[in-house]
Amino acid sequence: MADAAPRGFAPVEYQARLRRAQILMAQQDLAGMLLMTEAEVRYFTGFHTLFWQSPTRPWFLFVPANGKPIAVIPEIGAALMRQTWIDDIRCWSSPSPEDDGISLLQELLAPLAQQGGRLGLPMGHETSLRMPLGDYERLITSLPGLWITDATPIIRAMRMVKSEAEIGKLAHICGIGSHGFARLPELAQAGQPLSETFREFRRELLAQGADDVPYLVGGADQGGYHDVISPPSARPLQAGDILMLDTGATYDGYFCDFDRNFAITRADDLSRRAYDTLWRATEAGIEAARPGATCRDLFTAMQTVIAEMDSAGGDVGRLGHGLGMQLTEWPSHAAFDTTVLAENMVLTLEPSLGYGDGRMMVHEENIVIQNGAPRVLTTRAAPELPVI
Amino acid sequence: MADAAPRGFAPVEYQARLRRAQILMAQQDLAGMLLMTEAEVRYFTGFHTLFWQSPTRPWFLFVPANGKPIAVIPEIGAALMRQTWIDDIRCWSSPSPEDDGISLLQELLAPLAQQGGRLGLPMGHETSLRMPLGDYERLITSLPGLWITDATPIIRAMRMVKSEAEIGKLAHICGIGSHGFARLPELAQAGQPLSETFREFRRELLAQGADDVPYLVGGADQGGYHDVISPPSARPLQAGDILMLDTGATYDGYFCDFDRNFAITRADDLSRRAYDTLWRATEAGIEAARPGATCRDLFTAMQTVIAEMDSAGGDVGRLGHGLGMQLTEWPSHAAFDTTVLAENMVLTLEPSLGYGDGRMMVHEENIVIQNGAPRVLTTRAAPELPVI
CATH class of the missing domain: 3.40.350.10 (Creatinase/prolidase N-terminal domain)
Known part of the structure; x- marks a missing residue:
């Protein structure tokens, strides 16, 4: 722990x-x-x-x-x-x-x-x-x-805008979430019902030191998932599935909110490409996340990369948001939000895209705005789609 | 599971x-x-x-x-x-x-x-x-x-008023909660920080088949606890503590809501007496819980027993409530509530009292109103304060 x-x-x-x-x-x-x-x-x-x-x-x-x-x-x-x-x-x-x-x-x-x-x-x-x-x-x-x-x-x-003490709690829970995701390859395997993967992951987050796991959603399906807010089905994980878990765990009343994607046994090319696109969109978001930039700037930086694969954007409505005492807080990384970023704002970067036959993918990291480059509170996702 | x-x-x-x-x-x-x-x-x-x-x-x-x-x-x-x-x-x-x-x-x-x-x-x-x-x-x-x-x-x-299918889900999660509490003597012991007891109990409920544990509160202190809605402190459990955990775990979107009391190593006489009084108050509530009775009748039946030890009543405001998709639902077992009980209502019976130097105790069971005696969905608490 x-x-x-x-x-x-x-x-x-x-x-x-x-x-x-x-x-x-x-x-x-x-x-x-x-x-x-x-x-x-x-x-x-x-x-x-x-x-x-x-x-x-x-x-x-x-x-x-x-x-x-x-x-x-x-x-x-x-x-x-x-x-x-x-x-x-x-x-x-x-x-x-x-x-x-x-x-x-x-x-x-x-x-x-x-x-x-x-x-x-x-x-x-x-x-x-x-x-x-x-x-x-x-x-x-x-x-x-x-x-x-x-x-x-x-x-x-x-x-x-968070205090140093608030950022300490947020960094702590993001660390717990990162440790939990690092153990996921040991917890999930082909043949396991998705609901059991969720159960094991919840128990792992608690063991790692989370007080609670109020939010855990995700999906798994052949060559990509269809939906990012569902409870888990009992369908067993299969070779060729893309698995995503998105968690909001808490420590002392403060949330992490991020997800990770995994391929079960093997990864299809289109999913690999979606993953690479979103990984680079996140990089663009991190690069743009500087004091003085706006949420709209962050949105544009990520959307420009996403558009390589999906010009329409997903149906999520935004590409990230504030984070703190609630799973989602103001502001929104969207074209409508001209909030100016300031030091000690804690934000998610959450690019998403649609691909293939109604598949979608989401990536998410949690950052703190500071002078210069932001501090990434989550252990950055692997640059290539991990295969379990 | x-x-x-x-x-x-x-x-x-x-x-x-x-x-x-x-x-x-x-x-x-x-x-x-x-x-x-x-x-x-x-x-x-x-x-x-x-x-x-x-x-x-x-x-x-x-x-x-x-x-x-x-x-x-x-x-x-x-x-x-x-x-x-x-x-x-x-x-x-x-x-x-x-x-x-x-x-x-x-x-x-x-x-x-x-x-x-x-x-x-x-x-x-x-x-x-x-x-x-x-x-x-x-x-x-x-x-x-x-x-x-x-x-x-x-x-x-x-x-x-719940359907048979709803009652099936409620019975299932009450069973999971009961199995979890049955294991508590193995999970809790003197020297363990209360926050760790909570963590282990949450993990146990998930292992037993709960989807989530959105509610877990309680307390532990020498000769009785002071408060029934707090998050856990890191204070280690000590011989002479009275420990209470109250959980709202869920299965498929339906809650159990009940608690259990334990003495750590030894139990003081006053806490034993409070426990006995509340156990008998619950019995009186179960006895009174018949179609045609009102919530006020239920309240009166329990309060009459509680008054043996605490005529003022606690500060909880009622002695139980409805249960279902939310941790607490209408009606309330209180003097103001004249709701008439009907078959297939699912209710908590939750007598509480104050005793000693600002101590309090709560008991809780979950029942279904049916023709004749109610069905108790939770494994009935032991008649005497269990010592761990």
Whole structure:
């Protein structure tokens, strides 16, 4: 097992995040932000639990223009929240369908509403509302003075750029994933049902030190796979299959997200060519990933190589994305995204193409933007399609 | 590894779900329902992927008053959706922040809006809005004739009662969890960091045939644990610890959700008494779990026993819940919930209490309501606190 990166963050990390948020909030004249998803609550508090798997209870964090965040949470989370740096923790006995935190929020937000304050709420791209829509509408209607503003640009700007401590966790889990893929030739062989390959790979990632493997998808078929988001079938691996596994394993709440391709027993020429094209597209992406370039530049650099074999591009919609507390985060390497790359952004490079008779291939690496060439967190894929 | 339950469902299962939904929709004069969460989309289509881990893209399913559901989804999911029983699949190249499926939804819903139709949307207890709130508001504003109605009661009524095929999957994963817990005395011992106990237990559940272990929480401390939703610390298990693990493992998209308690080397009297009290509270819950009883009856039956040791009750908020495609589903065993139990509801019984100096204990079993006594899907916990 790899040496572990330290767990948690020093209080100074949360203080810095709060300070940065309050600077950005001041620029938008926000009186506060109301957050409610796992990643956002954890980002500002350190509150870390798998209990979010239960959809039953809403959780709220209010980040004020001045002062520390205020947690408005179900009583079941109080003990864990008291272990974080948060002081003001307001609880109710949840579930309580008639009033699941709403009156506590009304009390908290009433002074803002009376002043006609602006409340930031993430409501833009890649966000969702993790509370009942009916409760949200009831809450907002009861606070007519409040102005709701989209806080997505603030959250996005903050979370896109990682701290050194965050990069340490991401590097650690990318290392675990790389060690796991290095062992795949020992775990997978012709005749093994793909579902068993997945099971063995999950167990290996845990043995290597991953806390969890929330994401594992892939495919295998003769001369190439057809789909990149499916659960595994029980079809046995066969000579001539191209096998791909794509994993999002976690360490201390941070994800890796990358894949590897393998040929079983033998590799066909077209798959070899697809592999070579995507390997070079990734190289082009790495080369282009410099501070000051845009996500669109990254997209163009990779797409130019991909076009040697597939001018249409795949149906994946982009060629990589941000990475951190979630499997995918802003930004997107796509023509629409003009985000300027900055030091300490952690990104995936994920070129893909369609080939042959409805086959597709994807490659993926995880990098950190830094001065000069990026740091590649994953052990770079072999330049030629490995044969198992 | 346990013999596997069949994967997927026959088309007749989806036809039956649709028919039932349309009967309930007709009673509420709904022209359709718009669904967008993993569980709801999978429930009506069979679309099963871990890709929901990525928050980037929204996914939509429209269930009309007549005819088959219509999927409005990102192109990356088209191949997998075509493997389901759904015919009408409308795709766009996502992510596309300017129009992430919204114009496709407008086109689909415009005829309903022109007729002043009622559109059902789950917006009540235990639901969330899995799309950007800004996009939702833009969509609804653009369709002024549309009446938005809460579809939670329909979805809730349907999903609470399981089919035989669903119960087969739930029984299978509960069996896997039970086999895993039976092996825990071999996996855990004094001196082992709790995080390693968790790791070994996860690996064991996978080896036993679980597809994934999305939920594993617990605690261990001298004479009792303090918290039931935390990730594991690296503190080594010690003689005198009470150890609890609570797992939500999955098979083919269905969860078990239960826990087990163990004493390390020796058990203190108070923990033994807490264990005995909760074991008998569970017995009382099993006894009370009959068709025609309410969730409140179940709550009262268990709470009466718990009160021997803790009249206040814990801070968990309820004493069990529904179980199925999500770790927790409606209903809740709580004083507020008067849901009438019916055959083929799958439930957890989860009595808990506080004791000693801020210690707590939880017990949990998974059952199916049937005529007469319920079927207990989990291997019943030992009547006395097991010592490892």
